[in-house]
Structure formats: structure tokens, C-alpha cells
Amino acid sequence: MTHPRLLHTALDAVDARGLAEFYRALMGLVYRDGDEPRVGSPDVGSPDDGSQDDADWLVLLDTDGHRVLAVQQVDELTPTTWPDPAVPMQxxxxxxxxxxxxxxxxxxxxxxxxxxxxxxxxxxxxxxxxxxxxxxxxxxxxxxxxxx
The missing domain is CATH 3.10.180.10 (2,3-Dihydroxybiphenyl 1,2-Dioxygenase, domain 1)
Known part of the structure; x- marks a missing residue:
């Protein structure tokens, strides 16, 4: 029997590009082909830079090309209040x-x-x-x- 294998962890974000850039820079990850910021788009990471582009699903890979993380665009997201249980981890x-x-x-x-x-x-x-x-x-x- 073939068991499922973890492909990646997916995170929701109201700014998918901004969150993907955070994890890319923090973890030394790279974008899957086609998910990179578009040429001519504003620099990502500075305040009010318009970094939210039309990307709604971005996949980040390790240096060996294995999927690690995906970021999915959502319209709204209530941040966790953990360890207060009012809004759990997501x-x-x-x-x-x-x-x-x-x-x-x-x-x-x-x-x-x-x-x-x-x-x-x-x-x-x-x-x-x-x-x-x-x-x-x-x-x-x-x-x-x-x-x-």
C-alpha cells in the first residue's frame, strides 16, 4: 500500500507574496518555477510598496528542489491569539x-x-x-x- 507523503505545509495570508517573501528570506528558500515575483513589480518587503500582486498560490522549495511551504491568498484572516485559545493556530x-x-x-x-x-x-x-x-x-x- 502506498501511504501519502507530506508535500508541504500551506499557510493562508492576506498578502501571499509578502508572506512568501518573509519565509523565502528567513529560510533561504526559492520559488517554484513560475512563482517568482514578476519582473517590474515593486520591491517586496518595504511598507506600502504594493507588494500584494495577483499571486494566489505560491510554492517555496529548499535548495534541493523539494517543496517546503506554500502560501495561499485569502481575503481575510483573523490572526491567532495563541496561547489564548480565542483564535487557535491556523x-x-x-x-x-x-x-x-x-x-x-x-x-x-x-x-x-x-x-x-x-x-x-x-x-x-x-x-x-x-x-x-x-x-x-x-x-x-x-x-x-x-x-x-
């Missing part, structure tokens, strides 16, 4: 399997273990996936994706 993980048959097997296993499907996007020809909630309600994705 993140989700993407777990990759090599093919659609493995995707269905992983979904069935997740449901048998107590997960529930929140979104079925298996009809997407470019990136078939399920968004599930774990037994505690935390979302995670199972998707057909790069296993490297």
Missing part, C-alpha cells in the same frame, strides 16, 4: 500520492479513521485533490502530486 498540510488510485485509497482510509470530506476536486485534470477535515476539524489535502 495552517494545513498537503499530502501527495502518486496516482488517482492511490488518492482514492488514501481518502477511503482517512474516512475510515474518522476524517470527513470537505471538498471533492477530483475532477480537476491538473491537480486532483480532496480537502478533508481530521477528527478534530483541522483541514488537510490529499492530492495527486509530485513525490520528490
Amino acid at each position: 495552517a494545513h498540510q498537503d499530502w501527495a500520492v502518486p496516482d488517482r488510485a492511490s488518492l482514492e485509497t488514501a481518502r477511503e482510509r482517512a474516512e475510515a479513521l474518522g476524517a470527513r470530506v470537505l471538498l471533492d476536486r477530483t475532477d480537476d485534470p491538473e491537480e486532483a485533490l480532496y480537502v478533508l477535515a481530521d477528527p478534530a476539524g483541522h483541514p488537510f489535502c490529499l492530492l495527486v502530486g509530485d513525490q520528490s
